[in-house]
C-alpha cells in the first residue's frame with residue numbers, strides 16, 4: 001500500500017520551507033511582541049478573539065492606578081474624549097479614513113442599528129434595504145429589525161456559502177428604490193473578500209448607500225475607506241484589531257454624509273452641548289452625533305497597543321503576511337489534511353480571501369474540541385465548518401506546520417486516510 005501524501009515527509013519538507021519563510025519575513029520580530037501563551041498552545045482563532053499584545057497589561061495597570069486613581073479625577077474630561085481619540089487613531093492606522101470620520105463606542109450590533117437607521121434618514125423616500133444571507137446572524141437580525149420598525153422592505157440576496165457574493169446577483173438586487181445595502185467585507189464563514197470599489201460602483205450607480213461590516217477585515221486587510229469612497233461602516237475591534245474582549249466597536253461615517261445621517265439613540269454624548277443640560281435634543285454636527293452615553297474608558301484604553309503594532313508594521317505589510325500565511329496553510333492542508341476528509345470551503349483565489357480560511361468536516365462539532373484538547377484552538381462554525389485564522393502579526397510559518405501536524409494526528413482518529421492511489425475514493 002502506498003503511504004498517504006500527507007505523511008511525515010510532507011511535513012518535514014514544509015518545516016524546511018517554513019524556516020526559510022520565517023527567516024526572510026520582514027515582520028518576523030512581531031510574534032515576540034505578544035504576551036506568551038502556555039507552552040505548546042497554538043492559537044488559530046484570531047477571528048473570534050485577537051491575541052493579547054505584550055504591552056497591554058502594563059498599560060491597563062497604569063491607566064487604572066495612575067489615571068483612574070488620580071488624574072482622571074483632576075483632568076475631568078480627558079477620558080470622555082476617548083471615543084474620538086481612539087476613533088481617529090483607528091482611522092489613520094487601519095482604516096485609511098480621515099480624522100473626524102470614526103468613533104469607538106457601543107457594540108457592533110448597536111452601531112449597525114444606528115447606521116442602518118441613519119442610512120434610511122440619508123436616503124429618504126427609498127423603500128428597500130438589501131442584505132445578504134451569509135452575514136452573521138446578529139447583523140441580519142438588527143437590519144431586519146430596523147426595516148420592520150421603519151416599514152421598509154427587506155431584500156435578501158444569496159451569497160454563495162463558499163465563494164462569496166457574485167456581482168451580477170448584487171446588481172440585480174439594487175435599484176432606485178434601494179436606500180442601503182448592508183454587507184460584510186469578509187464573510188464571517190467562508191472568508192470570501194469582496195472588492196470594495198466594485199460593490200461601491202454597483203450600488204452607487206443606483207444612488208444607494210453601502211453600510212459595511214468590517215469585523216473580519218479590520219486589522220488584517222489593507223482598508224482604504226477614503227480612497228474607495230466608502231459611505232458607512234461598523235466593525236468589532238476584538239478580532240484582528242486585538243483590542244480585547246468587549247472593547248467597543250468602531251463606527252465610520254464619511255464626513256459629507258454626517259450632517260444628513262441622523263441616528264435614533266439620542267443621548268447626551270451625541271448632543272451638541274453634552275454638559276449644558278439643554279432640555280431639547282440638538283445633535284452634534286460632527287461624528288460625535290453617533291455617540292450615545294458614557295464611554296467604557298478602560299476597555300477603550302486597551303485598544304492602543306495593538307494599533308501601535310499595526311501602525312508600526314504598516315497595513316500593506318500586514319495584508320501581505322496574511323496572504324502568505326493563508327496561502328502556505330491552504331497548500332499544506334491540501335496535501336496533509338484533505339486526504340483525511342477535510343474539504344476546503346472558501347474561495348480558491350488568494351486575492352479573494354480575507355484573513356481566515358474554512359474547511360468542512362461532517363463531524364466538525366466533535367473535531368474542534370478534540371483539537372483544543374491537543375492545544376490547537378480553532379473555531380467551529382455550525383454545523384460543519386472549521387475556521388482557521390492565523391493572526392498576521394502573531395503567527396510564524398513554523399506555527400502553521402506544527403498546527404497542521406497536530407490537526408492530522410487528531411483527524412487520523414476520526415477517519416482513516418484515503419490512499420493516495422485512489423484520488424476519487426471515499427468522500428469522508
Ligand SMILES: *Cc1c(COP(=O)(O)O)cnc(C)c1O
Pocket residue numbers: 107108109110135136138139184188213215216236249
Ligand atoms: C464579530 C461580529 C459581530 C459582533 O457583534 P457585537 O454586537 O459586537 O457582539 C457582528 N457582526 C459581525 C459580522 C461580526 O463578525
